Amino acid sequence: MRGGIGSQGMRPNASRQTIPPSGASQPDAPRAPTLRKVRIDPSSPIDDADFTPAHARHLLWRAGFGGTPEQIHTLAAWGPERSVDYLLNIDAIPFDAVATDVFKSDIMRPATAEERMAARTAARAQDEESLARFRVMRQQQERADRLQIREVQEWWLARMVQTPRPLEEKMTLFWHGHFATSYRTIENSYHMFRQNQLFRANALGNFGTLMYGIIRDPAMLAYLDNNDSRKGRPNENLARELMELFSLGVGNYTEADIKEGARALTGYTFYDDEFEFRRDDHDNGKKSILGRTGNLDGDGFVTAILEKRACAKFMCRKLHRYFIADLPERERDMDPQAKEFINELATLMISRRYDIKPVLRRLLLSNRFYAPEVMAQQIKSPVQLVVGAVRSLRTPARSLSTLLDAMDLMGQSILFPPSVKGWDGGRTWINTSTMFVRQNVLTYLLTGRKPQGRDAGASIETYDPAFLVNELAERDPSVRSDTDAMLRAMARFVVGRDGDSLLAPVRAYVSGVVSEGGSATSPATLTGILLLLTASPEYQLC
Amino acid sequence: MSNENRSPFTRREFLNSSLTFASAALTVPSFLQRSAFAVAQPEPGLASIPGVDEGRILVVLQLSGGNDGLNTVVPFGFDQYYRVRSGIGINQAQVLRLSKADGVGLHPALTGLHDMHEEGLLSIIQGVGYPNPNRSHFKSMDIWHTAESTATGDGWLGKYVDSQCCGSGKGESGTPDPALQKPVEPPIAIGRTAPLALQGRSVVPVSFESADLFRWTGQDADKALADPYNALVERGVTGDVDSASNTAFLMRTALRCASLQRSHPEGRLHTLAR
Numbered sequence: 001m002r003g004g005i006g007s008q009g010m011r012p013n014a015s016r017q018t019i020p021p022s023g024a025s026q027p028d029a030p031r032a033p034t035l036r037k038v039r040i041d042p043s044s045p046i047d048d049a050d051f052t053p054a055h056a057r058h059l060l061w062r063a064g065f066g067g068t069p070e071q072i073h074t075l076a077a078w079g080p081e082r083s084v085d086y087l088l089n090i091d092a093i094p095f096d097a098v099a100t101d102v103f104k105s106d107i108m109r110p111a112t113a114e115e116r117m118a119a120r121t122a123a124r125a126q127d128e129e130s131l132a133r134f135r136v137m138r139q140q141q142e143r144a145d146r147l148q149i150r151e152v153q154e155w156w157l158a159r160m161v162q163t164p165r166p167l168e169e170k171m172t173l174f175w176h177g178h179f180a181t182s183y184r185t186i187e188n189s190y191h192m193f194r195q196n197q198l199f200r201a202n203a204l205g206n207f208g209t210l211m212y213g214i215i216r217d218p219a220m221l222a223y224l225d226n227n228d229s230r231k232g233r234p235n236e237n238l239a240r241e242l243m244e245l246f247s248l249g250v251g252n253y254t255e256a257d258i259k260e261g262a263r264a265l266t267g268y269t270f271y272d273d274e275f276e277f278r279r280d281d282h283d284n285g286k287k288s289i290l291g292r293t294g295n296l297d298g299d300g301f302v303t304a305i306l307e308k309r310a311c312a313k314f315m316c317r318k319l320h321r322y323f324i325a326d327l328p329e330r331e332r333d334m335d336p337q338a339k340e341f342i343n344e345l346a347t348l349m350i351s352r353r354y355d356i357k358p359v360l361r362r363l364l365l366s367n368r369f370y371a372p373e374v375m376a377q378q379i380k381s382p383v384q385l386v387v388g389a390v391r392s393l394r395t396p397a398r399s400l401s402t403l404l405d406a407m408d409l410m411g412q413s414i415l416f417p418p419s420v421k422g423w424d425g426g427r428t429w430i431n432t433s434t435m436f437v438r439q440n441v442l443t444y445l446l447t448g449r450k451p452q453g454r455d456a457g458a459s460i461e462t463y464d465p466a467f468l469v470n471e472l473a474e475r476d477p478s479v480r481s482d483t484d485a486m487l488r489a490m491a492r493f494v495v496g497r498d499g500d501s502l503l504a505p506v507r508a509y510v511s512g513v514v515s516e517g518g519s520a521t522s523p524a525t526l527t528g529i530l531l532l533l534t535a536s537p538e539y540q541l542c
Numbered sequence: 543m544s545n546e547n548r549s550p551f552t553r554r555e556f557l558n559s560s561l562t563f564a565s566a567a568l569t570v571p572s573f574l575q576r577s578a579f580a581v582a583q584p585e586p587g588l589a590s591i592p593g594v595d596e597g598r599i600l601v602v603l604q605l606s607g608g609n610d611g612l613n614t615v616v617p618f619g620f621d622q623y624y625r626v627r628s629g630i631g632i633n634q635a636q637v638l639r640l641s642k643a644d645g646v647g648l649h650p651a652l653t654g655l656h657d658m659h660e661e662g663l664l665s666i667i668q669g670v671g672y673p674n675p676n677r678s679h680f681k682s683m684d685i686w687h688t689a690e691s692t693a694t695g696d697g698w699l700g701k702y703v704d705s706q707c708c709g710s711g712k713g714e715s716g717t718p719d720p721a722l723q724k725p726v727e728p729p730i731a732i733g734r735t736a737p738l739a740l741q742g743r744s745v746v747p748v749s750f751e752s753a754d755l756f757r758w759t760g761q762d763a764d765k766a767l768a769d770p771y772n773a774l775v776e777r778g779v780t781g782d783v784d785s786a787s788n789t790a791f792l793m794r795t796a797l798r799c800a801s802l803q804r805s806h807p808e809g810r811l812h813t814l815a816r
Contacts, residue, residue, distance in 0.1 A: 240677075240678075240679075244678060250678065250681070255677070373787075376789075377787060377788050377789070378788070379788055379792070419679070419680075420679070421680055426788075427788065427791055430791070430792065430795055431736060431747075431795070432756075432795065432798055432799050432802060433756075435795055435796060435799050436756055436757065436758065436799060439758050439759075439760065440757075440758065440759045440760075442760075443758070443759045443760045443762075443763065444759075446763075447760075447763045449759050449762055449763065450759075499780070499782060501777055501780040501782070502774075504773070505770035505771070505773040505774040506770065506774075508769070508770050508773065509766060509767060509770040512766055512770075513766065524764065527763065528763065528764050528766070528767055531760040531763060531764075531767060532760070532767060532770055532771060532774060535758060535760055535771055535774060535775070536774055536775075536796075537775065537789070537792035537793045537795070537796040538789060538792065540792050541788060541789060541792065
């Protein structure tokens with residue numbers, strides 16, 4: 001199981017593309033740093049000349065799940081535009097399509113007419129024996145389905161680890177957190193898989209398509225109770241979250257819009273695995289939603305939302321939080337530059353009719369994305385931590401099941417978000433408990449020792465970090481001859497910084513080993529160095 | 543509750559007076575007000591007991607989700623209840639009557655709680671809320687956790703612990719008095735994250751699901767890693783780091799982990815957790 005992009009199409013020594021000079025900048029005339037600082041426009045594109053391996057490392061972490069030294073050096077050589085376009089144009093990167101029959105679709109199938117009849121007859125006749133048999137069958141189905149959802153989780157985790165298109169999975173995860181739906185409520189693993197496929201198919205596609213799709217998605221319809229929403233007694237859950245969480249944000253709609261929106265969504269339900277529009281349950285009356293009036297259905301409701309500029313701004317703020325940095329919840333609390341940048345992105349999003357790719361391209365090439373206060377300042381989600389460690393350090397993935405358990409303890413169980421709001425992220429990932437799990441899951445990946453200390457040695461696959469040193473030495477030969485240069489290069493690669501306060505304990509460890517007659521570059525010592533670096537508070541950032 | 547109401551209270555006074563705020567200050571139906579008074583006068587055993595050490599452990603269980611309050615604590619003595627719940631009201635004869643409350647009783651299934659109440663071990667506070675409830679699922683939970691209608695600021699339990707540690711040590715809120723500060727056990731949340739209700743300003747909650755996890759396993763790979771690891775996590779916030787940054791936040795948390803491990807050796811956390 002290896003991170004793919006190094007081996008699939010990206011080669012080191014790739015010839016540098018000629019980048020047309022961007023706008024007013026003069027690539028040939030480097031300015032003094034202080035002068036640059038004043039002149040730099042945070043929303044303008046990053047200069048080719050400013051794109052260092054540190055920037056490439058940053059891009060790989062944020063637009064993916066981190067990269068190996070070789071991948072970092074490749075992107076650094078390519079420059080920002082070619083790198084960003086490579087990551088964005090996922091269709092150009094060959095990868096197996098997901099087979100639709102990977103998972104069983106009929107574990108939780110609805111009862112057939114005959115089965116329903118048999119159950120009714122048994123109930124009427126008070127045939128306890130048959131009723132008990134039906135109950136046991138139902139329990140067996142539920143048990144089989146819980147096993148299958150575990151398989152879906154493992155499958156997705158493996159895909160994130162293996163994919164040569166990291167941004168596709170990163171955006172699939174974004175949509176999963178955005179349109180958050182939990183298996184815990186809907187108890188249908190196949191519907192969760194189908195929803196995951198909807199997100200993947202539109203990962204870098206169009207937000208409007210996703211909105212029209214989500215009001216037809218069986219998992220979402222069940223999660224927010226829309227399958228019970230009928231004319232005369234509409235359920236407001238989906239209408240409320242569609243605006244509050246999925247598109248506009250609080251303050252951009254009224255309670256009346258929710259009530260009317262709920263009426264527009266009546267009759268939107270599903271049977272078995274497919275969406276169904278039940279005409280008889282749909283409220284055909286006149287509705288007025290967000291200023292749009294008429295006999296609106298779910299599509300009319302979504303269109304009314306998409307016509308609001310607030311929707312584009314809400315989505316751009318959310319993308320900014322996911323890829324760049326947190327923003328205040330209220331627009332008036334944002335600094336003027338952030339406000340201007342969000343406005344610019346929103347204008348672009350609207351002009352491209354909610355296509356995501358041009359917006360992401362703008363965002364990933366902006367100086368704002370590469371600002372010093374942004375780089376290595378995002379707290380890794382448990383997914384980023386685990387998948388990023390396996391991909392960048394190329395540790396064995398060991399047991400996916402153990403990794404899922406650890407991610408659960410760290411507060412992120414994929415396909416089981418805590419609520420329809422998804423994961424809050426940021427500092428809420430961190431507390432005294434999750435901190436230890438975060439450090440210990442790295443111990444597990446690097447050594448095979450279980451996070452809980454018990455039944456250690458469950459995974460005996462050894463890990464040899466020598467390749468890291470080799471790849472780092474390709475760029476900086478002193479890594480091989482000078483132990484301290486090696487430590488600094490490793491710290492820059494693993495943690496993204498090489499300050500003395502971080503390195504002092506690592507130096508103390510290595511000199512202790514050497515003074516006892518050990519080698520600074522033996523697999524055991526290199527593993528020890530990685531254990532320390534990954535246990536540092538700074539490692540939690542990317 | 544507005545700031546003017548912040549005068550020193552004993553715990554008993556606080557419990558009593560907070561009912562007044564909850565019921566009288568807000569727009570709630572009158573039978574809820576009355577039942578709040580009627581049911582929830584705390585027995586002496588439930589509030590501070592003079593002469594008894596207050597070093598007891600307060601356990602708060604929060605059951606998140608929906609509850610049909612009027613069919614849990616049933617105002618069977620009020621006609622209005624049966625008028626608005628003609629189909630689902632609980633029959634007077636089935637209600638478990640509370641000897642200390644007129645016209646209010648418990649759902650027939652709550653026999654255990656009923657026994658506890660009759661023994662003086664259970665108190666019920668009704669009518670806690672605010673006018674025009676916010677119907678956002680998330681805002682309304684934040685309001686509940688902060689006990690502020692703006693849903694901003696610290697959690698209600700966090701404020702309590704802060705005042706225990708930084709006020710006069712008697713559970714009274716007010717300006718922190720350093721002379722009276724005393725160390726308190728951090729509040730412990732059993733779960734993956736501490737709820738907003740527990741977030742205070744001075745005392746940060748500890749949360750964990752299992753106390754077994756409170757240890758770095760990297761040192762098992764090589765004992766020589768233990769000291770460098772301690773040095774690494776005990777740096778605190780280093781001089782080159784902006785104290786408002788995420789880096790500083792993580793350095794502070796790592797330091798807290800390290801000091802918790804040191805100050806609670808061998809099972810102390812286990813005991814607290816259990």
